[in-house]
Amino acid sequence: MLVLFIRSVLIYIFVFIIIRLTGKRQLSDLQPFDLVITLLIADLASGPASDVSMPLLHGIIPILALFLMQKLIAFLVLRSEKIRRLACGHSLILVEKGKVVEKTLRSASYTLNDLIAQLRSQEVYELRQVEYAILETNGMLSVIKTGLEQQPTYEDMGIEPPKVGLPYYIVEDGLLHRGALRASGLDENWFNKKLRYLGYKNETEILMMCVNADGTVHVQAKETKGGKVHVLPGGND
Amino acid sequence: MGTHVANIIAIVMAFLILIASFIIPHALIDDLYFDGTSMLEAMEEAVKAGDTESAIDIAKTVYDLIEKRMKSLRIFVDQDTILELEAKAVATIIFAEQKNVDLLLGAIHELKSDIEALNEQENPTFATIL
Structure with a gap:
């Protein structure tokens, strides 16, 4: 042994x-x-x-x-x-200020083809779009695009951003997840009220019910009950 | 927090299983090695002295010892090793009963070297590990 x-x-x-x-x-x-x-x-x-x-x-x-x-x-x-x-190891800079660093590329045993393929997988199709490409210690390639290629944020555009958070799947394949229901800040009364409103008897008739971060409720009935999709607006009513 | 506790439990369990699986077979094989080899040496001397009756008795005792130890070692040692040791122990009894001195001495030596090899696995040297 x-x-x-x-x-x-x-x-x-x-x-x-x-x-x-x-x-x-x-x-x-x-x-x-x-x-x-x-x-x-x-x-x-x-x-x-x-x-x-x-x-x-x-x-x-x-x-x-x-x-x-x-x-x-x-x-x-x-x-x-x-x-x-x-x-x-440590991360390696393969593209610096838009220029491929040949020496680092070779030391990482990367060919130019490998680099281009990795960039494509990150939806970067031209090298001139890249300001920095960093080969992380776990083998992933992180890409920082040039300023011109950066997508503007809500803040840049002065628009109110949508509410973000976790969606809670409270019914999955006919099973009610009470923990997820509680975590979403709702209770069984609310759940039963929604079911009645949508015309279902109980959770077994539902394929999926999800409470999104903005409060909207996405429901899909099971095939046997018509498979209809409902999107209910936010709010606890 | 839960993951941290689960990690600690897993590490402690791993250590306990490892320690148990080092100590238990070590003790059992030590017993087999010391008792078995001394008995086999006694049997060899009896055979050389022409005392086949004693040789048969010792061969049966060796077989009992091997069978008993191997029953406990079943979860540590592979089936082939166990069967081989038991078969060689049976062979010593048969050869002793047949009073076939040459084959008996050969079987004793083989059995002894198998037990020594098993013991070496539990008390490894650098060479055994590599």
Whole structure:
């Protein structure tokens, strides 16, 4: 068992170093120390799951070893700037003031095609639209567009912004979520009143009911009840 | 707060499972190693002295010891290792009963080296780990 544990820890460290060295292209939204566990865990779990002659602990011990390693590194990364730089690296500026930084591009193992593809995925189709492009430590590309390409905000235009907040799904597939109903500041009396107003007997006839941040209520009946969509204006009545 | 508590519980549980899975098999295999190897050595001496009756008795005791220990080790050691050890222990009884000294000595050595290998896994050296 100790051998399994130590071997798993060694493999974690080895794969971690390799992923760290292969660069940010491989990361796909995860930090290197998170990606290692994602890569290894499925394989470790499948062994004892499919092979009955292998004790379950032969899968559990390495997974626990990886879990503890991941927690340890996550803890150290939070505590120490030096370890954070070592474990996660630092973000790289690939485009600076509208100009591609060739040296950084090469050090990140990025081709110009990769950069352009990443920009396209952010709905930026021309390099001249980009003021800064930053390759984050998790492999994501952040883009700051040039001033001309920036979208004006409500504040810039002097318009009252719409109310923003969380929408509450209080009925999902015929089930009433009382917690969501309470969180939205409403109660069952209000809910029953709305149902009667719309001509439904109870929540089982509703596919979805959502209370939006501006107070509007979006309701869709189940197919069996006609599948009608209702949008009710805000207010507690 | 909930996530923080869940994290701490998960880490503590992981540590407890790991510690238990290090201590329990370690103790069981230690027993098997010390008792098993000394018995096998005694059996070897009995065989060499021509005392086959004692050799048969020791072989049966070794088999009982292996069977008993392996029952407890079933969740730690893979099935193939267990079956192999048990089969080799049975072989020593058969060879002792047949008074086949050469095969018996071979079986004793194999069984001894298997038990030693199992013990080495629980008391690993740098080489075993790699």
